[in-house]
Amino acid sequence: MEKSKLLKQRLFAVHIATGITFSIIMYLAVYFGVFAIFLPQIQAWEKPSRYIEKVDITKIDYNYMVEEALKNPDFPKDNILINLPGRIGETAVNVTNRFVKPVVFDPFTKEILEDEGKEITNLASFLNELHYGQPLKLLGRLAFGFTAVGTLALVITGLLLIYYFKFNYKTKNQQGLFSTLHVKIFTWAFLPFLLITISGGVMNVGLISAPPMAKMLTKGEAKAIDELVGSTLFPANKPVKKENITASMLPINELLLKAQEINPQLTFKQIKLSNWNDITARIEFSGYNPYKPFLNGGIFNIPYVALNAHTGELLENKKVLDNTVPVFIAESLFFLHFLFGIDIFSRTIIAILMALCGVAIGFGVMLWLEKKAKKVEGRITFYHWMGKLSLATMVGVIPATAILFVLQWILPFDLEDRVLWQQGIFYNVWLFTLFWSFYRINSYQASKEFLFIGGILFVFASLLHFIKFQVLISNILGVDIALALFGILLIFIAKKLPKKREDFILAKILNKGKTDE
Numbered sequence: 001m002e003k004s005k006l007l008k009q010r011l012f013a014v015h016i017a018t019g020i021t022f023s024i025i026m027y028l029a030v031y032f033g034v035f036a037i038f039l040p041q042i043q044a045w046e047k048p049s050r051y052i053e054k055v056d057i058t059k060i061d062y063n064y065m066v067e068e069a070l071k072n073p074d075f076p077k078d079n080i081l082i083n084l085p086g087r088i089g090e091t092a093v094n095v096t097n098r099f100v101k102p103v104v105f106d107p108f109t110k111e112i113l114e115d116e117g118k119e120i121t122n123l124a125s126f127l128n129e130l131h132y133g134q135p136l137k138l139l140g141r142l143a144f145g146f147t148a149v150g151t152l153a154l155v156i157t158g159l160l161l162i163y164y165f166k167f168n169y170k171t172k173n174q175q176g177l178f179s180t181l182h183v184k185i186f187t188w189a190f191l192p193f194l195l196i197t198i199s200g201g202v203m204n205v206g207l208i209s210a211p212p213m214a215k216m217l218t219k220g221e222a223k224a225i226d227e228l229v230g231s232t233l234f235p236a237n238k239p240v241k242k243e244n245i246t247a248s249m250l251p252i253n254e255l256l257l258k259a260q261e262i263n264p265q266l267t268f269k270q271i272k273l274s275n276w277n278d279i280t281a282r283i284e285f286s287g288y289n290p291y292k293p294f295l296n297g298g299i300f301n302i303p304y305v306a307l308n309a310h311t312g313e314l315l316e317n318k319k320v321l322d323n324t325v326p327v328f329i330a331e332s333l334f335f336l337h338f339l340f341g342i343d344i345f346s347r348t349i350i351a352i353l354m355a356l357c358g359v360a361i362g363f364g365v366m367l368w369l370e371k372k373a374k375k376v377e378g379r380i381t382f383y384h385w386m387g388k389l390s391l392a393t394m395v396g397v398i399p400a401t402a403i404l405f406v407l408q409w410i411l412p413f414d415l416e417d418r419v420l421w422q423q424g425i426f427y428n429v430w431l432f433t434l435f436w437s438f439y440r441i442n443s444y445q446a447s448k449e450f451l452f453i454g455g456i457l458f459v460f461a462s463l464l465h466f467i468k469f470q471v472l473i474s475n476i477l478g479v480d481i482a483l484a485l486f487g488i489l490l491i492f493i494a495k496k497l498p499k500k501r502e503d504f505i506l507a508k509i510l511n512k513g514k515t516d517e
Contacts, residue, residue, distance in 0.1 A: 008164055015157040016368060018150055020386070023365050024393045025133075025147040029200070030358040031397060032131035035124075037339065037351045038479075040089025042124040045479040046408055047116045051471050052091040055107040057084050057268065058260070060093060062252035064110055066273065069095040069103040076100065082252075082271040089475070122419045123408055127401075132204055145204025151197045155190055162187060174502075175374070178367035185360035192350065193357045199336040237316075240280050247279040247310040255312060259285040259305040262317055266303055267341065273309070281309035288341040289320045294332045296320040298340040301331045344478070365390050388437040395450045396433025398490065402457030403429045405483060409464045444499055451494035458487030 035042065044050045062082060069075050076097040083094035085107055092113060096102035104113040118125065133140025162183065186193070256268065268287035275281045286304035288297030296303055301323050306316040334340075339347060369390075373382040407422045415421065433450060440446035462484040471477060 004164075008161075011157050011160055011164070015154065015161060018154050018157065019364055020368055022147045022150040022154065023361055024390060025143055026151055027358055027361045027394050028397070029131060029133075029144055029147065030354055030361065031394075032127055033196075034351050034355050034358070035127040035401075036131045037347050037354070038482075039124050039128055041344070041475055041479050042127065044089045044091055045465075045476055046121050046123040048469065049104070049113045049116060050091045051469065051473060051476055052085075052106060052108070053473055054091075055085050057086065057107075058253050058257055060085075060107045060253060061110060062093070062256075062271070063249065065093055065095050065103075065105045066252075066276070068105075068110075068112065070276075072103075074100065075103075077276065078274060080273040080276060082273070084269055084271065086267075087269040091475075116413065118419070120413055120418060121408070123404060123422075126404070126419075126423060132200070138208070141204050141208055145201055145208065148197050148201030149205060152194070152201070155186075155194050155197070158183075158186060159190065174370045175367060178363045178370055182360050182363040182367055185356050185363075189353050189357050189360070192353055195336050196354070199333045202333055203337060240275060240282060242275050242278045243280050245279040246277060247281065249277060249281060249309045250312055252283065252309075255283055255307050255309065256285060258312060259307065262305050262314060263303070263319070265289050265291055266305070269297075276309070279310055282315060283307050283309040290341055292320045293341070294335045295328050296331065298331055298334045298338060300327050300334070344475075362390075362394050365394070383441060387443055389434070391443050391446060391450075392430070392434035392437040395447045396437060397430060398454035399450055399457055400426050400430035400433065402454045402461060402487075405461035406457050406464065409461065409468055442499065444497065448494045448497050448499065451490045451497070455487040455490030455492075455494060458483050458490065460487075462487065 066080060066082070069080070070077065076099060079097060081094075081096050081098075083090055083096065083102070085091050085093060091107075093105040093107050094102040095105065101117070102115065104115040105111065106113055129135055133142075133144035136143070252271065256271075259268065260266070266285075266287040266289055268285045270286045272284040272286065273281070274284070284304050284306045286302045289295075289303055295301060301320065303320050303322075304316075304318050305314070306318075307313065308315055339350065342350075365386075369382075369384060369387045372384055376382055404422060404426050407425060411418055411422060436449075437443065437446055440449075462480045466477075466480050469476075
């Protein structure tokens with residue numbers, strides 16, 4: 001009996017210590033991860049050149065676009081890549097090579113578009129980088145990676161605590177409410193949260209540690225893990241030698257139709273051209289098989305249909321299962337995090353689950369702070385540095401993020417160092433919320449202010465964009481609607497939340513607006 005009691009105490013101690021240590025970074029990873037889930041949609045929304053209706057990829061004149069790109073003498077004549085509309089939210093046709101900037105075409109008019117590069121707009125990528133700590137380079141990636149590893153200990157100890165303890169789930173006081181919400185949410189959402197966290201930890205810590213391990217194993221000969229296992233796990237196709245005999249190329253859209261007949265389960269995303277305009281020309285249609293999720297379409301296992309571009313003869317039909325078990329494991333890990341080929345409905349469900357996990361992390365910190373506050377209740381006003389830091393990090397980040405979306409349409413696209421200005425203002429607003437959190441003695445009042453201002457800014461960003469462009473294309477309008485709804489939700493929460501700690505009781509919050517207002 002005594003040993004069991006001691007075990008429970010130690011579990012609680014480990015869970016609390018680990019939770020407070022990793023909670024802030026884990027919350028940020030989850031918060032920005034929700035935006036990263038909608039990365040394809042935000043990428044299209046932030047670039048006016050991509051406001052293009054959905055197109056049938058089999059009715060695009062790819063041959064004309066390739067020839068236009070090849071008119072540039074500096075454009076490589078081999079290993080040409082054509083990124084199709086629908087690939088990672090793309091609506092245009094990208095003709096590119098790994099060594100040059102892409103040439104972007106309107107799929108309807110075949111007109112070359114002015115592509116807004118990363119030096120002009122980088123909103124979606126920046127939100128994604130914040131998700132895994134990239135702004136702080138190696139230090140940030142290690143911090144976020146080890147936080148993901150530490151979260152595994154949190155989940156395990158949390159599950160053991162739920163197993164050993166019988167929680168009453170009372171909401172009559174602050175501790176009961178925070179504890180109930182923290183435990184209930186994670187009880188239902190821990191599995192997807194755990195899987196996504198594991199994949200994130202492997203990607204951040206695993207990929208960072210791979211090069212040093214490769215150097216150690218080869219005594220400095222190999223600098224990356226690819227040099228050790230890449231050729232074995234991911235064998236590259238041997239290049240076909242050019243015969244230097246000019247030949248006519250069949251229309252790419254006709255070859256695309258033929259590839260669809262050969263493997264109708266594939267959703268094609270990219271075309272690769274080799275030895276173009278030569279009798280040995282090879283065209284490779286790669287894509288994603290939605291009937292075999294977790295196993296393909298990402299980084300390691302990409303099914304494709306390869307044809308002779310001159311004759312239309314089938315050269316190779318690589319299917320999803322034509323690979324090894326280690327490749328499937330690697331692909332599954334990355335699929336859990338990048339959600340390759342997942343539709344908008346499924347992305348929304350996952351985003352809601354992850355947002356709830358972020359809320360649960362917040363309530364866990366509030367539970368710890370509430371226990372601290374109880375110790376000085378009635379003697380002094382509770383003022384704790386962790387509470388202020390958590391307030392700025394977890395709630396103050398909301399208006400700072402909203403500023404990013406507002407600045408996207410306020411700052412001119414021809415402004416010098418536009419991205420630097422946008423990101424700099426974001427960091428300064430976020431830093432200001434830290435100062436404001438310490439200035440405001442009443443943290444509940446400060447949180448209401450942050451939520452309300454954030455909500456107003458998100459709604460404003462949505463309206464500003466819609467009024468400026470009046471775009472009714474579904475994927476673009478969907479982002480406007482999502483931002484507006486998120487802003488309205490934040491305003492509603494700000495109005496409902498109490499100003500005083502002692503009023504943070506479920507019954508009072510639900511009845512607010514009916515009795516005291």
